[in-house]
Amino acid sequence: MVQGVRIVVSDDLERSRLTVFFRLLLALPHLIVLGLVAGAAMILAPVAWLVALILGRLPEGLHDFYARVVVYGVHVYAYLYLGANPWPPFMGEGTYPVDVTIPPPERQSRWSIGFRLLLALPALLLSGALGAGSFTTSLSFYAVGLGAAPIVAFLAWFACLARGRMPRGLRDLLAYALGYGAQAAAYSLLLTPRYPDSHPALAEPAPLPPHPIALDAPEDDLRRMRLLVFLRLPLCTPHFVWLALWSVVAVPVVVVGWLAALITGRLPAALHRFLTALVRTQAQVNAYFSLASELYPGFTGGRALPVDVRVAPPEPQPRWTVLLRVILALPALFLAGAVNGAQTFAMFFGWFVALFLGRMPAGFRALQLYAVRYQAQLVGYLVLLTARYPFSGPGRQDR
Amino acid sequence: MRRALSILGVLLLGAAVAWAAIALWDTTVPGDLKLPALDPADHFESGALREAESYTRFSIVVFLLAQVAAIAVLFVYVRRGPGLMRKSAAGPLGTGFFLGMVGTGLVWMAQLPFEIAELAWARDHDIVRTNYLELILGGWLGLGGRFVGVCVTLAVAMGLAKLVRNAWWVPAAIAFALVTLVLAFVAPLLLSGLEKPSPALRQAAERIAAKEGVHDVPLRVQPIRDLTPTPNAYAVGLGPTRKVVLWDTITFFPPREVRTAIAHEYGHQARHHILKEVIWYLLIALPSGLVLALVLRRRGGIARPEAIPLALLVFTLVSLAALPVRSAVSRHYEAEADWEALQVTRNPGAFAALFRDFARVGADDPDPPGWFHWLADDHPSALERIAMARAWAERNGKVVP
Numbered sequence A: 001m002v003q004g005v006r007i008v009v010s011d012d013l014e015r016s017r018l019t020v021f022f023r024l025l026l027a028l029p030h031l032i033v034l035g036l037v038a039g040a041a042m043i044l045a046p047v048a049w050l051v052a053l054i055l056g057r058l059p060e061g062l063h064d065f066y067a068r069v070v071v072y073g074v075h076v077y078a079y080l081y082l083g084a085n086p087w088p089p090f091m092g093e094g095t096y097p098v099d100v101t102i103p104p105p106e107r108q109s110r111w112s113i114g115f116r117l118l119l120a121l122p123a124l125l126l127s128g129a130l131g132a133g134s135f136t137t138s139l140s141f142y143a144v145g146l147g148a149a150p151i152v153a154f155l156a157w158f159a160c161l162a163r164g165r166m167p168r169g170l171r172d173l174l175a176y177a178l179g180y181g182a183q184a185a186a187y188s189l190l191l192t193p194r195y196p197d198s199h200p201a202l203a204e205p206a207p208l209p210p211h212p213i214a215l216d217a218p219e220d221d222l223r224r225m226r227l228l229v230f231l232r233l234p235l236c237t238p239h240f241v242w243l244a245l246w247s248v249v250a251v252p253v254v255v256v257g258w259l260a261a262l263i264t265g266r267l268p269a270a271l272h273r274f275l276t277a278l279v280r281t282q283a284q285v286n287a288y289f290s291l292a293s294e295l296y297p298g299f300t301g302g303r304a305l306p307v308d309v310r311v312a313p314p315e316p317q318p319r320w321t322v323l324l325r326v327i328l329a330l331p332a333l334f335l336a337g338a339v340n341g342a343q344t345f346a347m348f349f350g351w352f353v354a355l356f357l358g359r360m361p362a363g364f365r366a367l368q369l370y371a372v373r374y375q376a377q378l379v380g381y382l383v384l385l386t387a388r389y390p391f392s393g394p395g396r397q398d399r
Numbered sequence B: 001m002r003r004a005l006s007i008l009g010v011l012l013l014g015a016a017v018a019w020a021a022i023a024l025w026d027t028t029v030p031g032d033l034k035l036p037a038l039d040p041a042d043h044f045e046s047g048a049l050r051e052a053e054s055y056t057r058f059s060i061v062v063f064l065l066a067q068v069a070a071i072a073v074l075f076v077y078v079r080r081g082p083g084l085m086r087k088s089a090a091g092p093l094g095t096g097f098f099l100g101m102v103g104t105g106l107v108w109m110a111q112l113p114f115e116i117a118e119l120a121w122a123r124d125h126d127i128v129r130t131n132y133l134e135l136i137l138g139g140w141l142g143l144g145g146r147f148v149g150v151c152v153t154l155a156v157a158m159g160l161a162k163l164v165r166n167a168w169w170v171p172a173a174i175a176f177a178l179v180t181l182v183l184a185f186v187a188p189l190l191l192s193g194l195e196k197p198s199p200a201l202r203q204a205a206e207r208i209a210a211k212e213g214v215h216d217v218p219l220r221v222q223p224i225r226d227l228t229p230t231p232n233a234y235a236v237g238l239g240p241t242r243k244v245v246l247w248d249t250i251t252f253f254p255p256r257e258v259r260t261a262i263a264h265e266y267g268h269q270a271r272h273h274i275l276k277e278v279i280w281y282l283l284i285a286l287p288s289g290l291v292l293a294l295v296l297r298r299r300g301g302i303a304r305p306e307a308i309p310l311a312l313l314v315f316t317l318v319s320l321a322a323l324p325v326r327s328a329v330s331r332h333y334e335a336e337a338d339w340e341a342l343q344v345t346r347n348p349g350a351f352a353a354l355f356r357d358f359a360r361v362g363a364d365d366p367d368p369p370g371w372f373h374w375l376a377d378d379h380p381s382a383l384e385r386i387a388m389a390r391a392w393a394e395r396n397g398k399v400v401p
Helices: A017-021 A023-055 A060-080 A110-114 A116-130 A148-163 A168-188 A226-230 A232-264 A269-289 A319-323 A325-357 A362-382 B002-024 B046-087 B091-124 B132-190 B199-211 B255-270 B273-299 B305-345 B348-362 B370-376 B382-395
Strands: A006-009 A098-101 A133-138 A141-146 A213-216 A308-311 B219-222 B233-236 B243-247
Touching (some): A017 A148, A110 A116, A213 A362, A232 A269, A232 B132, A269 A308, A269 A362, A319 A325, B002 B273, B199 B305
Antiparallel strands (some): A006 A098
């Protein structure tokens, strides 16, 4: 049985405001040491690769060294990004509230070792989108795309300073991102033959808190018809056009709803129905487009699909949150950008995998479902379907 | 009684279509004009002629194979397509869209190898400079636009079939003609990268337009030489959006030939050919819709999604059957625009030279096989055009080119 790299979270969400305020400065010594150790690991990598290619496994000494680098990296970044409170031990010694377990050395296919860097590329790119971000360059073009982790840290910094506590959703998302990054690093560094799995359940998150906008997504057989996978983008184009037109109509509806909710303290039922249909159709199309669902969705959101969002009936909303809704939604919008980035990577690679194998990897599907749910909650919050803030962390139900 | 009324209605409609077709066929080309029989060898170099013949022969084979592939795929799709309904949760209308799009996608995939072969052939003859990735990726991405068109078309047809049942094809044909009219109107507004012509070219165009009685129709130049060296020009738009566009590849031709090309395109505008072609579209859509409706009745009508694969097949066959009519109409109007150009420029030598150059640079067979010319050529052949120039010259006492 091939064992995987697992993230283990025992963090209690409590944060010291003082260390949060100075977090970047406090993390500097660790970042320097980690940089030196990671540099040494990179220099050693060709030797390790050659030895592993000959032996069919990584020697124990090298395995331990690389395992320590990965564990230490998780500790340091968990601390830097506010995923944990205590100052981490050097070189991954001892335990930490956001920790990672690395399986012992094992035999690996030489083919897989030989092409490891190439094979790891999609996982590393996805890890970049979830983690620190990506840097793109060409002769005339530079672009830096922030990943989910720095955005989480940026938002969490304010939240922790204000409340002395890390929001659970942000912590869970960070743990998930770090866990995936650890898997990708371990795979690239030949610590495990197991390909990184983007399934949020591997980070063992708690169940999602109750939310008026919830995702229904039972497990499916993951089989995908290659013809429909190949045509997925063009098949969704009419939906995109339709949704764009619908959104144009929705803008004045939301404005009217906003005024009504300001006066009455709730969204009128007719507007709620109209906007619910929009949010459901968006989610259904998003799920279909990202290959999380195999069933072609309708255009009106009227039918319940296997992958669908449930929207609770209109509820009273505090008027001040209605008044400031767009401003309040800004952090979630910011985070949604990073989640979209990760979703796009997973969609891109998932498309190729599904085209070749006729199957959607369960991890990619779960990541898509998480993104679908988060975006539905965000749009629902923006258009006043609910006063409940979108839950940013992945949950057990995102499967 | 109802059946008799329906038949009577169809007969009346048929008579109206025939009357409109006769009216639209009216042309300024003299009815007694006899085109002389010409030998291509007298007008084209033998090497260029051989190359053009070989190029066209291959293109014809590829065209025919692509049609056969499309029909074969659709035959299979008629049997197996309805099984895909289990992959849709979009209701009858949405499932109809879904089956329509998948069928269209399958036809594209079946025809793609032939498109690639044609591109290879065209590249080999330096007719186009697009690469294979552009063809494949552009085609795949372009399916999105085509699918939107499929959905709109099916929404109209299926929606009307629910409203007026078996007579859906009449309002549907009118609706599609209206859509075509709107598209013809907005098409020039969607053209990007058009440039203003040089002052000399603009003045020449204004003089020609005035002679043809066309006002406020600007001339524009489209940079295209990075994609193809072949020359072309076209007239677009309706009413205030009308334009005449020259590819920049033609602006390198001798000025007298460029003026002839401009006069030809202003001839299209003067004779309202774009509007007439929209009306022809309606005249062809009506009987095509009738055939479609009659065939689909066996499958419960076009409103049922399971009938859509058959609808695609019948539509493809009817379109192929209507191809000679569409080609004949197009050739007829092209000939009229040729005549207008000759009347305005009064230079049959330049006219003949222009189409000799067109055939040479575009590797166009000046005298293609008669059956193919009848089936699918939407322009007169270069030899026919030279023959018209000669006929015009003889009538007007000019030097015969």
